[in-house]
Amino acid sequence: MRIGQVMLANPVISAPMAGITDKAFRILAREVGCGLVCTEMVSDQALLYGNPKTCEMLNLAGERGPLSVQIFGSNPVYMSMAAQIAESRGAAIIDINMGCPTPKIVKNGEGAALMRNPQLAAEIVRAVVERVQIPVTVKMRKGWDEESVNAVEMAKLLTCEGAAALTVHGRTRSQFYTGKADWEIIAAVKKAVDVPVIGNGDIRRPEDALLMMEQTGCDGIMIGRAALGNPWIFARTLHFLETGMILPEPGPGERVTIALRHLNLLIENKGEKVAVREMRKHAAWYTRGQRGAAKVREKINRAGSKEELEKILNLSLCGTCEEW
Numbered sequence: 001m002r003i004g005q006v007m008l009a010n011p012v013i014s015a016p017m018a019g020i021t022d023k024a025f026r027i028l029a030r031e032v033g034c035g036l037v038c039t040e041m042v043s044d045q046a047l048l049y050g051n052p053k054t055c056e057m058l059n060l061a062g063e064r065g066p067l068s069v070q071i072f073g074s075n076p077v078y079m080s081m082a083a084q085i086a087e088s089r090g091a092a093i094i095d096i097n098m099g100c101p102t103p104k105i106v107k108n109g110e111g112a113a114l115m116r117n118p119q120l121a122a123e124i125v126r127a128v129v130e131r132v133q134i135p136v137t138v139k140m141r142k143g144w145d146e147e148s149v150n151a152v153e154m155a156k157l158l159t160c161e162g163a164a165a166l167t168v169h170g171r172t173r174s175q176f177y178t179g180k181a182d183w184e185i186i187a188a189v190k191k192a193v194d195v196p197v198i199g200n201g202d203i204r205r206p207e208d209a210l211l212m213m214e215q216t217g218c219d220g221i222m223i224g225r226a227a228l229g230n231p232w233i234f235a236r237t238l239h240f241l242e243t244g245m246i247l248p249e250p251g252p253g254e255r256v257t258i259a260l261r262h263l264n265l266l267i268e269n270k271g272e273k274v275a276v277r278e279m280r281k282h283a284a285w286y287t288r289g290q291r292g293a294a295k296v297r298e299k300i301n302r303a304g305s306k307e308e309l310e311k312i313l314n315l316s317l318c319g320t321c322e323e324w
Helices: 023-031 044-048 052-057 076-088 111-116 118-131 151-160 183-192 206-216 232-243 252-270 272-286 293-302 306-318
Strands: 012-014 067-072 093-098 136-143 165-172 197-200 220-223
Touching: 012 023, 012 232, 023 252, 044 052, 044 067, 044 076, 067 076, 076 093, 076 118, 093 111, 093 118, 111 118, 111 136, 118 136, 118 151, 136 151, 151 165, 151 183, 165 183, 183 197, 183 206, 197 206, 206 220, 206 232, 220 232, 252 272, 252 306, 272 293, 272 306, 293 306
Parallel strands: 012 220, 067 093, 093 136, 136 165, 165 197, 197 220
Antiparallel strands: none
16 A cells, blocks of 8 residues: 555554554554554644644654654644654654544644635645645544535545545544444545545454455555554454454463553653553553453552553453452
């Protein structure tokens, strides 16, 4: 799969997720076979003002590419300047967020709110494309709500302005992440444009990825929430797409190995104190469905050191809660 001049090793792509797809997650996703990883969404103005936390989100040093940096905003000039900064930091692709449904984003006319302002959306894409030398992509939704479904019209408009690929989440903004994703809108967008289209929404198993590609004709698939505490979904999906065979779910030992690898990557990049705090949510996902899950979560939330989290992960995934 090719996006502009960027060739991907495979069509399995990790969705940008706020508070999730940091450096540790991206490295892990690439290690298990993801064809393209993306940063958390980055505010254009925060990047322009040099906000330390935002600048750290663009620390791509040492990562294996290609890497996509997702930016959000509503001012074409600021967005183009932010994109140029991201390009200078090592981004291979600039992705423009037109899908985030959260109130604090849309109230400023950003994220999914741009689905209600096609002309501004087009101006943003044009400005960014003119400013950078790397491909510019857009992640968008089906529409704002069921009364204003406009993904096809938006797709035509944005590709005319130079968007090199589109990711379509088959839900409206009003749905947030509830209900069923509409794969038919992904198929409609694919038929309407000549650039690669990536499908997103309701890919929970490897079989879902193939089904989406068959039903929509999309060029790639993007996996988001299904990867939480489950990074091997990327490897299992890729294997299924390539061979038609389903790899077994990872056993306890492999789960612990991956979870501890995630913890150690966080420590390398953020230090133990911050890493342990941020790993709590991931640890809860990694241990989801295990025996005594409520007790496990309680202990995870009280963990204050690497050693404590390691013990909890080992006992919950390989041992028994009674050993505590």
